[in-house]
Amino acid sequence: MLTIHITRHGQPGQVSEDQSGYPEYSEDDPGLSSLGMKQAEMLGQRLSAENFRGTIYSSPYRRTFETASIFAAVTGSDLFPEPLLQEHLLNPGRPDFRSLTLDEIRKTYANVPATAELECPWLVEGPEDLGATVNRLERFVETMLQQYSEGEFLFVGHGATVISGINLFIPKADRDAYLEDLPHYWNCCLSTYTVNRDWTTGVGQVGDTSHMPDELVTSNGHRKLDRPTS
Secondary structure (H helix, E strand, O other): OEEEEEEEOOOEOOOOOOOOOOOOOOOOOOOEOHHHHHHHHHHHHHHHHOOOOOEEEEOOOHHHHHHHHHHHHHHOOOEEEOHHHOOOOOOOEOOOOOOOOHHHHHHHOOOOOOOOOOOOOOOOOEOOOHHHHHHHHHHHHHHHHHHOOOEEEEEEEOHHHHHHHHHHHOOHHHHHHHHOOOOOOOOOOEEEEEEOOOOOEEEEEEEEOOOOOHHHOEEOOEEHHHOOOO
C-alpha cells in the first residue's frame, strides 16, 4: 500500500490578472511570497513532526519547487521534479515564460539527487480541462504502483492537483461530501490517501490546514478569513 500526500504550493509572490475571471489560475511562473515561505515552513514542520521521511515529487514550476524544497530541507527527503504534476492550462498553447531546466533546479534547490531526470521542454500545451489533470495524476500514480509495493510520498502541485486527487482517490458516490466545503485547494493544505495495486483507495484527510492559523490560510489572492460564512 502506498500513502500519498498531496499539497498545493505556498502563496506565490505575484498572481497574474487572468482574463477568464478565474483568479486561482496564473499563467506566469513566480516564486513564493514571504507568506508562502512561511506556509511551507509550517507544513514542513508538521510533516517532520509526523515523521514523514518519504520521497517528494514536485511540479517543476518555481512556486511548487520552492515550496517542495522547504519541505525537503526540513524532512531530509529526496526531491524530484515531476512534470505530470504541473499546472493545468486553460488557454491555448504553452505559457509564455522560460521554464526551469534540470541544471537550474540542481543549482538552485537542495536535496535533488543525481538520479533526477527532467526532459525539456516539459510544459504541456493547453487548453486542458480538469479531466486532463486527473489523467496526468493517474498516470503518475500508476507508475508509482508499478515501482513500489509500499511507501510514503508527497506530491507538491497546484490547486488543480488537489482537486484531481479528490476526483482520483475518492469514489464518485462519496465525492460530493468532500467537495461541499470548497475550496480544498488552500495554499499548503494537506490531503492524504492510500492506494493499493488493485486501486483500492482510502482517505485520510482532504485539504487540511490545521498546521496554520486561519489568518495565514490563503488561496493565492484570497484569504480564508474573507470567505463568507453561512
